[in-house]
Every structure is written in C-alpha cells, then in structure tokens.
Amino acid sequence: MPYLSNARYWLSGLSDGDIRGIAHKINQDGISCTPNFLTGEDLGQMRSFVSATIKRAGQQTVSLKSDELAGSGLDDLGNSAEFKALFARLYSIGLGRPAPEVKFYQILRCLTGKSVAEHSLVFHYDSYAITALIPVEIPEFGRRGDFLIIPNTRGIRSNYLFNLADKAVLDNALTQRILRRRASGGAGMKHVSMVPGNLYLFWGYRSIHTNEPVDEGAVRATALFHYADPHADSYLKRQLGRG
C-alpha cells in the first residue's frame, strides 16, 4: 500500500458535518480519536526513524522539530494538503473565526531512559489552539505513559498578558504538585491509553495536559502537530521577544 494512503483517504472524505462532529466531540469529551489513521506500514517507517534518533541521542529522551524530520514520514504528513485542510476547517468550524495559514509547530517527542521522569507529569497549556497527537510507539508492558488531560479549562484569551498569567499559575511547583496528586484518579482528569497510529485531536491552548512516565528501558514516541497561535499578532509578545 502506498505511504499514508489510509490517512489521505479518510481526510479527503471528510464533510463539514464530520468536522462539526469532531469539534463537538472535543468540546464534549476534551479529545477526539480517529482509530487506525496510520497503517502498520506508515508506523514501521516512523519507528525505524525513532529508533535511529534515540540511538543517536545516547538512549535518552529527545525531541525533534519540523526541520529535523526528513525521511521520518512525519514530514510528508505535515506537508500534506489534506492534513493541513483538516486543521483549517476544524479551526473555522470549531472556533468560529477565519483560519490562519496552516504552518505547523511540529515535534517528534521520544521519551526514554533516565530522563523520562523530568519530561513526564509536566502539566501545561500549549501556545497553539489545536493540537494533534499521533502515538508512534507506546510500550506494551509496564508503565505505558498514558495521556492526561483536564479539558477546556479556559477560553482563548483576548490578551497575551492573560495567557502569560494562566501559564505562570500553572508552571508553579505547588500547582504541579496538586495536579500530580489528581493524576491518580482526581475529578475532571481524563486518562487516555494511547494506541499507536490513532489520531487524537484536542484544544491544546484551552486544556491542561501532560503524559505519565514510562519505564526507563521503554520507548514512548509521539508526533505532535500544533497549529494557530492566538497571540501571533500580539505587540506585547513581540516586545518580550517571544513573537
């Protein structure tokens, strides 16, 4: 089967009603899941890329950005017109405003080794409205690195300053401790057992989220596509050198 054939087929058949359905699901449940978005063959190519990447990093946690993904297959997905269109449509239908040009802040996140702990259970809001997450590799044994999310706890802030205030409250030792305690079964926190090849979508900007750790010898690799910075035009953001 040609590469990404399943993904392209599903994407090109999406009606506006389907997109509304996805937006509704994210609003209601915090996250939408499309099973078997990638085929076993797609995952095979991505997994060889992941294992080569981890080897090069000395069996430690490593994150690659868009320009480091050539040959992974994830670059093809990020560049695909069908995949980009999903985000533009979900943005305009889900947020009720015109969608900006689709340029992803794309990451391949490979968790492994001793550094797993410091990269896990770090609750945060993303800087981008929509986040897509595709698990490439999830451990089959031991700790599986579930995804944790408290969905839709805030709206899109009108002002960059309010966004910074939210982030400051969250990025604080006490808040993180309280959230970690809630991770073991607290109200409002969803545990998602990730399945490789599924496509998960959520409002990353609006939702507090993170992942649980995996065992040191295991590998948990996730592909992330972040889209649409609500504060891209903020004067303050530019002045602070974050634009």
Ligand SMILES: O=C(O)CCC(=O)C(=O)O
């Ligand atoms: O890998 C994950 O499960 C989540 C990562 C994440 O939220 C991020 O990189 O912004």
Ligand SMILES: [Fe+2]
């Ligand atoms: Fe995130």
